[in-house]
Amino acid sequence: MELTHRILDTGAVHMHVAEQGEGFPVVFCHGFPHTWFMWHRQLSAVAAAGFRGLAPDLRGYGRTDAPVAVEAYTNEAVIGDLLALLDDIGAERAVFVGLDFGAQLVWELSLRNPERVAGVVVLNNPFAPRPPRPPSAFWTKAAERHFLHLSYFQTPGIADAELAADPRNFLARVYYSLSADYHYLDTWKNPPGLGYLDVLPQAPALPWPWLSEAEFDTLVDDFTRTGFTGGLNWYRNLDRNWDLTAAYADAKIEVPTYFLYGENDPDMEGFSGRDPLATLRANVTDLRQVREVPGAGHLVQLERTDAVNDFLIAALNDVVSRGSAVVPQ
Numbered sequence: 093m094e095l096t097h098r099i100l101d102t103g104a105v106h107m108h109v110a111e112q113g114e115g116f117p118v119v120f121c122h123g124f125p126h127t128w129f130m131w132h133r134q135l136s137a138v139a140a141a142g143f144r145g146l147a148p149d150l151r152g153y154g155r156t157d158a159p160v161a162v163e164a165y166t167n168e169a170v171i172g173d174l175l176a177l178l179d180d181i182g183a184e185r186a187v188f189v190g191l192d193f194g195a196q197l198v199w200e201l202s203l204r205n206p207e208r209v210a211g212v213v214v215l216n217n218p219f220a221p222r223p224p225r226p227p228s229a230f231w232t233k234a235a236e237r238h239f240l241h242l243s244y245f246q247t248p249g250i251a252d253a254e255l256a257a258d259p260r261n262f263l264a265r266v267y268y269s270l271s272a273d274y275h276y277l278d279t280w281k282n283p284p285g286l287g288y289l290d291v292l293p294q295a296p297a298l299p300w301p302w303l304s305e306a307e308f309d310t311l312v313d314d315f316t317r318t319g320f321t322g323g324l325n326w327y328r329n330l331d332r333n334w335d336l337t338a339a340y341a342d343a344k345i346e347v348p349t350y351f352l353y354g355e356n357d358p359d360m361e362g363f364s365g366r367d368p369l370a371t372l373r374a375n376v377t378d379l380r381q382v383r384e385v386p387g388a389g390h391l392v393q394l395e396r397t398d399a400v401n402d403f404l405i406a407a408l409n410d411v412v413s414r415g416s417a418v419v420p421q
Contacts, residue, residue: 093139095132099155100148102176104169108155109148109177113139116210117183118408119174120147123192124323125255125263127154127314129307134189134393137401143408146186148177150194152322154314162248165325167200167333174201178208185210187411189404191393192217192359193326200333202347203340211348211411213404215392216357218364218372219349222341226331239282239291245327254287256319260312261289267303268295272389276358302395345376348414350407352400354388380410 095112110128112135120131128147135145149156151170159165174197178186187210190198195217202209223230227242235243245251255262269276269292282291298305351372353360365371373379383403388396 102173105157115143117144117186121190121194141405158322187211189213191215209347213350218368226334238280252321259315264295265292270390272356354392356389
């Protein structure tokens, strides 16, 4: 049950993977600005329940390579890393868990390679069909009216320098702002032309009820070493991802799906359409469970760890009991 670390050569990058437990594989995919460590409480839980948890630093993060070329950060490219991980452990399929960019990644993986997906557990970022126009067509218009990080992050070098100048300050403020302790969409009250730190609230001193100072220090140490360019390059590929998914414009998610969201999640409120749950239900053919977690925001796996772990273990057991999972030999 010991947590271990290794570096895997995917053929494109050297990817750091944290692992814990034995049994059917469960792959955790993080978002921005996160690392594998955002899932450390879930790794121990799935290991105790008889599963093999694997949490990679996705490309551009932590101890995984950060290619220089912006176009190296498409979902299609990172899906190649995840498939290389499955091949490396000899698994035909796995359950994939995703939040934030990690959610978008597992949704697209489910469209591109459903034969490798035994099921998905997605937190806070519901599936929606490919829009008729590229994402920038929507955020550019909004950014003319108010500050919007999606637009601000697009120009290489600007946000990179601002955030890297004081990683501890930025991470505390962005984690706090995304939690249920703050209303993240209040950042939209600020005019365009500002930096991210100009619009984010000051964070209270750590520890917080849902995050210890030692946990926070682990995340700060990684980003102090790496900076934020790798993660920001994921934002700079949103239009490119749209271009690369034309063949899936009308496709539905057909793998077993379990969706959990925080009551106060800003993505559900402001970035997922007018009725995200109705859209999810209309476009996921095997949606097995949807659950709201009261009093939780975007970092729900930290804010309400027990609720997330209970939901996750129940979903994994359901996948196994219905025969969707076969333990790799």
